[in-house]
Amino acid sequence: MTDRKAVLEGLRDDLIERLERYRAHKEQRDGPLDKDMEEQAIELQNDEVVDALEREAEAELRHVMHAMARIEAGEGETCAVCEASIAPERLAALPFATLCRHCAEPR
Template sequence: MTESDDIRSTLIDMLEELDDRLARITDDVKHTQEPLAKDSEEQAIPVENDEVLDYLGNSTRTETDQVNRAIAKLEQGHYENCEACGEHIAKERLEIVPFARLCVRCAEKSEE
């Protein structure tokens, strides 16, 4: 198995985990939309829960998009290239964040 195959496998595993997470979030949303009894003390919580579930769903979709973009870059042969400066992204960074789009220097600049 090549290094590229290992990276692809890692990214595919991440996608599967993200799909599972999104399915659980979707199920939770369906359950929170079930009507509560009028005298239920939990009626104050649903709005908060909906906001949290919405945030988690959006975050998961964003991460899924990032992983899909990394897979596309891998297939195009640009996986290790920074999208801002074109330089090589350090292997250590990609091991920690396999869908990193920027090298450390450009990531730090974008945070400023």
């Protein structure tokens, strides 16, 4: 399963890069407010979108790191909850899956 590890490493690097961009954007926004009200309102909306994207990327990064840790421990193909094997098709579709289809189903 070295392929899956390579895919996860690629995902991790992409996510870290994305998070760095979001954080750079937020640092810019903390500059002095010298714009008119309308521009500030647009800026605020943008920030909300960036915040949402940042939270999403952070959650995905946690999944990826978790999956990588499980692969390192030799448990990459084992469900973290019920310890059943995770179907190879599922791992191919979701390289960062750490749960079998059954345990991952929304309750």
